[in-house]
Amino acid sequence: MRNFISVHDVNDINALVQKALSYKANPFQDRNLGADKRIGLLFLNPSLRTRLSTQVAARNLGMEAIVFNVDKEGWALEFEEGAIMSGNTVEHVKDAAPILGSYFDILCIRTFPSLKNRDDDYSELYIKQFIQYCGVPVISLESATLHPLQSLTDIITITENRKAIQHKPKVVLTWAPHVKPLPQCVANSFSQWINAWGETDFVITHPEDYELSEAFTKGATITHSQDEALKNADFVYVKNWSTFKDYGKIYENDPAWMLTDEKLKQTNNAKVMHCLPVRRNVELSDEILDGSNSAVTQQASNRVWAAQAVISEILRSL
Amino acid sequence: MRNFISVHDVNDINALVQKALSYKANPFQDRNLGADKRIGLLFLNPSLRTRLSTQVAARNLGMEAIVFNVDKEGWALEFEEGAIMSGNTVEHVKDAAPILGSYFDILCIRTFPSLKNRDDDYSELYIKQFIQYCGVPVISLESATLHPLQSLTDIITITENRKAIQHKPKVVLTWAPHVKPLPQCVANSFSQWINAWGETDFVITHPEDYELSEAFTKGATITHSQDEALKNADFVYVKNWSTFKDYGKIYENDPAWMLTDEKLKQTNNAKVMHCLPVRRNVELSDEILDGSNSAVTQQASNRVWAAQAVISEILRSL
Amino acid sequence: MRNFISVHDVNDINALVQKALSYKANPFQDRNLGADKRIGLLFLNPSLRTRLSTQVAARNLGMEAIVFNVDKEGWALEFEEGAIMSGNTVEHVKDAAPILGSYFDILCIRTFPSLKNRDDDYSELYIKQFIQYCGVPVISLESATLHPLQSLTDIITITENRKAIQHKPKVVLTWAPHVKPLPQCVANSFSQWINAWGETDFVITHPEDYELSEAFTKGATITHSQDEALKNADFVYVKNWSTFKDYGKIYENDPAWMLTDEKLKQTNNAKVMHCLPVRRNVELSDEILDGSNSAVTQQASNRVWAAQAVISEILRSL
Structure with a gap:
């Protein structure tokens, strides 16, 4: 290398x-x-x-x-x-x-x-x-x-946790609300790596207007329905990003996109991932970050x- | 530990x-x-x-x-x-x-x-x-x-200098003027450690309204007369702090509380201590800091x- | 030492x-x-x-x-x-x-x-x-x-490059335009070291009013004609400084003082030196910094x- x-x-x-x-x-x-x-x-x-x-x-x-x-x-x-x-x-x-x-x-x-x-x-x-x-x-x-070091870490963390999963794991990248416009780096990079890895069913979900560049997402299933995406997910990666098309904007910031324990019930007891720092109770609820599904500390340690x-x-x- | x-x-x-x-x-x-x-x-x-x-x-x-x-x-x-x-x-x-x-x-x-x-x-x-x-x-x-590392250092420094003192040393903590409100940390901590150590006669002196928390000072003699406190002192610890009761204020800032060579004459040729940084000619006079009674460099080195x-x-x- | x-x-x-x-x-x-x-x-x-x-x-x-x-x-x-x-x-x-x-x-x-x-x-x-x-x-x-570590580096760099020069090298320190008033340090120090070294013909050139302190320049030839200075130079040290007499000012900032490839033709294929950071196309042109006469990276590495x-x-x- x-x-x-x-x-x-x-x-x-x-x-x-x-x-x-x-x-x-x-x-x-x-x-x-x-x-x-x-x-x-x-x-x-x-x-x-x-x-x-x-x-x-x-x-x-x-x-x-x-x-x-x-x-x-x-x-x-x-x-x-x-x-x-x-x-x-x-x-x-x-x-x-x-x-x-x-x-x-x-x-x-x-x-x-x-x-x-x-x-x-x-x-x-x-x-x-x-x-x-x-x-x-x-x-x-x-x-x-x-953000390639983050993405490598993410795949290390998925690898450690997939041991308990017999089937091809379903990995979901979901947009989350935030208070200011953030780069697309982590989402781009995670998409690029997961696609190149090819060992998961990869779904990206976000509100309309938040499409990422196809250069990174091509190969993933993309949906505006978070509920549909979360269904049977094994890993849920939560991340905010600003708009790509009309660049660097916040178009909508619906708090309903914040992941909660209630939403997590739709998943296959998914591990929840985030690159940190995370805005608690804006991007992710306390209940998830403090609960047993959270993998964020494991990720950061990796x-x-x-x-x-x-x-x-x-x-x-x- | x-x-x-x-x-x-x-x-x-x-x-x-x-x-x-x-x-x-x-x-x-x-x-x-x-x-x-x-x-x-x-x-x-x-x-x-x-x-x-x-x-x-x-x-x-x-x-x-x-x-x-x-x-x-x-x-x-x-x-x-x-x-x-x-x-x-x-x-x-x-x-x-x-x-x-x-x-x-x-x-x-x-x-x-x-x-x-x-x-x-x-x-x-x-x-x-x-x-x-x-x-x-x-x-x-x-x-x-x-500020426990400071207090341990202070007791190390007193221990080094008490070799020359045959009696139980008298240690005085005196309030000093300053230009802005400072935490009570160093004064609290010094009081807590000196009290726990129990090997000195410990006196605290400050203007009215500058009482520290009893949680730390209990056991010390407290007086508003700096002259009385300094009498026969072997160690004088000089430090400003803001008010504890009506929290974080400066009530009075009488320059007469600044330690000088003249005041030092009342002591038993006391070693003068300060945690640094010190506002020269506000908290402590040049004559003391540059004189042979100052232990501030020894303290900081320790x-x-x-x-x-x-x-x-x-x-x-x- | x-x-x-x-x-x-x-x-x-x-x-x-x-x-x-x-x-x-x-x-x-x-x-x-x-x-x-x-x-x-x-x-x-x-x-x-x-x-x-x-x-x-x-x-x-x-x-x-x-x-x-x-x-x-x-x-x-x-x-x-x-x-x-x-x-x-x-x-x-x-x-x-x-x-x-x-x-x-x-x-x-x-x-x-x-x-x-x-x-x-x-x-x-x-x-x-x-x-x-x-x-x-x-x-x-x-x-x-x-700035003595810079000056030592400069003499190291001249020493490395003079191997190719048979005669006593001609070293020129030339003032350059800048956007704000800079210290005289590098120019003072270079002058002091080159004079003390005594192994070169040393010429300083700058606009009127930009005289450096004689404490450092004494022994050098000083001229206000950059063209005259550059003639047959083996090393050209480019540096801005503010005025010394009426201290810390910018009196004139004629862009004509910027060294260019055209001016370099007057020299003996001189190595061009600068302590960095350099304002490109203000102090020195891209063509010189990106060309084979530039010694600035060698200098900084040294x-x-x-x-x-x-x-x-x-x-x-x-």
Whole structure:
């Protein structure tokens, strides 16, 4: 593996999942794999789980991890080719990236979308420019349209829980209400990975106008009826996203889309998943998050093993 | 020791002090005690000494220390049970704490009081929720009402300096002026520890209306006459705090309460203590801070050994 | 070496350059030199290259490096002797520095000038107070008037590139336009080091009114004609600075001073240098930064080896 930006960077999803589960069983089995190697974690946006789990994963592999909050400890970067930099941006990615690449063996980058201009966001300009100019492998810590470490974690968590399920599991991604417009990243990425994995019946449900890009959802069943989607579901992934077509908007925010215990009765005693952070009693009810169907803590804990599997694959390819 | 939140978590204060002094003499004696263990330092508020001394202490024990500025690098946490999270808080402690507990072997947390609602602050809701939900030992880096690592440090410093004193030392905690309302934490905690220690004559002096909670001061002599308190004092601890009864206010701020060399003449050549940061020439005069009676640098340096003693006790109990 | 604040702390520039190049060839040759030693990196201002390269350098030497963003993770420091601290500053350097010195074996500090009061800035009050009160060696990560780690890096880079040049190299420092008033640090420091090094023909060119302090430039040829300066230059160092005489101003900002490929034709195929961050198409054109004459990435990469050479010298003197 050279970079880890989307599912397309993965040859064998199940092998990567098994690698992660192997690290979960024995975290220090490759404690010297990253000796004398350094990983830089660059954040252009806030982070809790991604930040900490990636640090822990790197150190389990014996790597030095250095965090840099680009915007807060540094300054605003410019990404536009040919820009006359007389405004607020202080340094061009063309100048910063190769230097960061000279300090680190692997670079990890979090860079959210603007939600202003869809073409810009969906071109993944920022992370692609880092890859183009830094000269070392790049791991996405969530980019403008995708969140692959989250999706790998999600499939690890489904794999752990499907042991109890004899049939092909039904996985439902359901839109949920929120208080502000969020990126489509987690939903796009989950759809992309579940489709590429191909081991589930995959259903996406959301209100009208909240269609995701077909580039990621193609292959899934899509319905505007949450009740229909939830029927006999084994896993329900709850997530808000803003509109894709008329980009970055909130068209409707019907609280009826919040998952509750009552709705969960329609499922096959489904595990409920969420990438966190979650707005309690807006996206998901207390009763679900505090109940035995919730898999959100298991998911978040698995972030360490997903990151460790990915970093180890890249280290082996150096 | 499971958690370190107050003096009640300590079986034997003097044994803990001796452990700290042993680390001061030989910092690396337990350099492998924390091998393959991780400590997370979570800051919801600023910190200099606490932040750095705890990192140094953990690393002296061979632990990996990872700092996370929760508010600046992450987002605002919700602590209210049942909250409908449609406002500014992004993640509930019930969701964040168990995940942090899965990433770390020990969690350290700094969380200041609001100074708005006394019942809320004195219930220690924030740190108690972290303890309840994180599943690993918690060390307070200063909570809403207490600062136990500071108090342990203070007793270490008194122990070092009492060698020269043959009698039972007289310890005075004196209120000092300040420019803004401060928590009662350091004063509460110092009172609690000195009372529990029981090896000194302990006097607290402050203007009227600045009574601290009896829960912490009971056992001390309390007087509104600073002159009376200072007489023959061996140690003078200088600290501002806001009002407890009519909560979080500044009623009077008489500069006459600032300790000076002139006042110090009434003491038994007392060592002057302060937890820092100190507002020079507001709380304490330059002449005292720059003179030979000041123990403030010794105190702050001892923060490392206090933290190291506490972390080592918790590591041994894992 | 005790401190590293300016060229005056260096006995033999070429020996230090060779030490740095030796680390570039073999980064881990002294991997245990800093064992059980700690270096504190204190930032009162933003930083990218300096922050990361110094961390990497310290760790190459086996030292623990701890970063502290003084203003963001702590609070504002007071530097004025005798200040009555009833304003915005929370802690005096006289109190903070000795404590930081007790936590670390070496302190590194970045502290920019105000550009408000020239006498204050040029007295280097901040870094001098740290040195006076902290009790351990201090390395400048850029102070009010100088940036010695940058200048050492610059001479390393010139040394690497002069191998191809048979004659005494002509080095030109040219002023460049910018969008806001910048410190004179990099220009002062480069002038000081190049003059002390004495191995080049050194020319400084800038518009009228942009004279630098003679304390640093004395020995250089100074001209207001950029064309004259560039003629047959082997190295062109491009940098903006604000006015020194009428302090901290922008008097003129003629875009004609921006270096372009056309102007570069007058040189001896010169290497173009800049400390970064650079405002593209304001200070330097894309064509130069993206072309084969640019040495800016090489420079920035060399920051690691400059820092490693300096830290190793100080470690040996402890």
